Amino acid sequence: MSKDINRRDFIGLAGSSVGVGIFGNNPKSSKEADIGNIGSKGPVSEIQVLVEKTPFIDTHEHLPPESERVSNKDNRDFTPTPDIGLLFSHYANSDLQVAGLSSGDYNKLISWELSPKDKWNLISPYYEKCRNTGYLLCVRESLKALFGEEDLSEGNCEKISEMIREGIQPGFYRRILRDVANIEYVQINCLKSGVFRESEPASDLICFDISTVGIASSIRNLKSLNKFSGMEVTSLKEAHNAIEHIFEKFGPKAIAVKDQSAYGRKLLYERVKDEDVEPIFKKFVRKPSDLLPEELKLIQDNLFRKCIQCATEYKLPIKLHTGYFAGFNGMDLSRVRDNLCDLVPLIKDFPNTTFVLMHIAYPYQHELIALCKHYRNVYADMCWSWIIDPVSATLFLKEFLLTAPMHKIFTFGGDYTPVELVPGHARIARKGITLAITQLLSEGWITESEVPELLDRIIHRNASETFDLPRVLRAYGV
Ligand SMILES: [Zn+2]
Incomplete structure (x- = not known):
């Protein structure tokens, strides 16, 4: 710990970083946005800066070919639909179902048959029950990183769905x-x-x-x-x-x-x-x-x-x-x-x-x-x-x-x-x-x-x- 930061300040800073939004809410680039938002000098911000700017080598994903995602963007036989349902199609779906969402309703969530608003109304009681789990936290952190949105709601689910669909492009x-x-x-x-x-x-x-x-x-x-x-x-x-x-x-x-x-x-x-x-x-x-x-x-x-x-x-x-x-x-x-x-x-x-x-x-x-x-x-x-x-x-x-x-x-x-x-x-x-x-x-x-x-x-x-x-x-x- 450097000398210009006392222990109480340090714990305060570390404590504040536990809250949602530690890395900022700017949707542009995580590298720029996250570093700019901390606004403090001393070891905490230095560590954050270093963590932010060091690229990860990602040792494990299950991503399908990008071309498969792009070519099926409008394919109504292909699920998950490119809307808010997609955000719950992996891992979060387990927490929602453990919280009571039926498998029939889950299938509707990832299908083309409901509007984003109907989907939101379907899951919101379960979303609230497990909103603090890592799986659901990850949904919100992804919304922030990609679209600058803090949380999902009835008010923004249509807009987010549109941005998800629009985002699916070559590259x-x-x-x-x-x-x-x-x-x-x-x-x-x-x-x-x-x-x-x-x-x-x-x-x-x-x-x-x-x-x-x-x-x-x-x-x-x-x-x-x-x-x-x-x-x-x-x-x-x-x-x-x-x-x-x-x-x-x-x-x-x-x-x-x-x-x-x-x-x-x-x-x-x-x-x-x-x-x-x-x-x-x-x-x-x-x-x-x-x-x-x-x-x-x-x-x-x-x-x-x-x-x-x-x-x-x-x-x-x-x-x-x-x-x-x-x-x-x-x-x-x-x-x-x-x-x-x-x-x-x-x-x-x-x-x-x-x-x-x-x-x-x-x-x-x-x-x-x-x-x-x-x-x-x-x-x-x-x-x-x-x-x-x-x-x-x-x-x-x-x-x-x-x-x-x-x-x-x-x-x-x-x-x-x-x-x-x-x-x-x-x-x-x-x-x-x-x-x-x-x-x-x-x-x-x-x-x-x-x-x-x-x-x-x-x-x-x-x-x-x-x-x-x-x-x-x-x-x-x-
Ligand atoms: Zn795996």
Whole structure:
């Protein structure tokens, strides 16, 4: 803390930054608007300025191709409709439904059949009940960042809907991600693209993960492996060859491997010998549905370990979903609780593989800090965590930085399908990072001189060192 600011002023400033609007309400550019609005000298504003101007490397989004959004702008068979319903089509929809919105009414919210006003009237009782959650806060922060609007209401829902629709133009991803959210580039895991997005190339703005869910960790049939091997896979050896072929084809073009098998199974990927799996695999080839769950698990364990071997050869970090489940009324918390314990055998068996454990394994984030502190090859990714539980995410960052080496944390991934909600998430993340670093400084855990290097690392450099975008661009000839 600098000498020209006493402790009470400092706490006052930090306290005021907890309120909505910490980063200003100017819709122009977050970089200009947010810095100009603080109006105070001293360490708090310096930290805010640094956090604002350092571009994020965004390690996790689910964005569909921009061309798909643009070409379906007026397609009445395509949902979510480009109006206020879109703002509630990811994550916020879960909180609204947990607060009582029926699934029938949710479908109306994202459809073309209601006007924006009718949509607002449909959701407003539930909106009020969960307006303070991170998911809903993110909707409002996105409104501020994109349109300069403070909140959604009956009075502005038509206008905001029109601005959402008008905003969908060629180049709008770059405008929203770079100009509004100050994100350098985004790593995309498109849930509709299967193993890898082949429909568009990586660029200086976007790049893609390989998904191992359908070919290994959660494999339930041979469709994907057959597709990439160009033949019917009939043995475990051929399945391994198909996986090798997939990595030969996409490994150089991928930024990482992403796997969210934790939604469907335990993360205990045991070492299973090929000869023990081969007879079960024959049965799998004949009729996958004949397998017992424990037999299917052995196949998945074996194939996923094969993927990890290949990913390691191509120097691809393995990003794993850990912790909390998206959606509602479906989370098996006991399995979630075991996620990190279950991963230890894999972490030990592949010491040269970089494991990036996502979403801070919420609500088991202390186990993640322990693993990052103890194992050289485990990294923490805060993607999604800022809107699941903003206060815990802030605390996590403080705890992590005083416990584990600082190069092992990535602080932002919006985890969104609609690009329009990424700026709000980025604002919440920047606010949490500012609070965490400000508090560490005020509590005397770090010194002012350490702050610039620390911020550069956690916002940008850690990700740029761990994920090799120049390699990916070379593979595309860029
Ligand atoms: Zn995700």
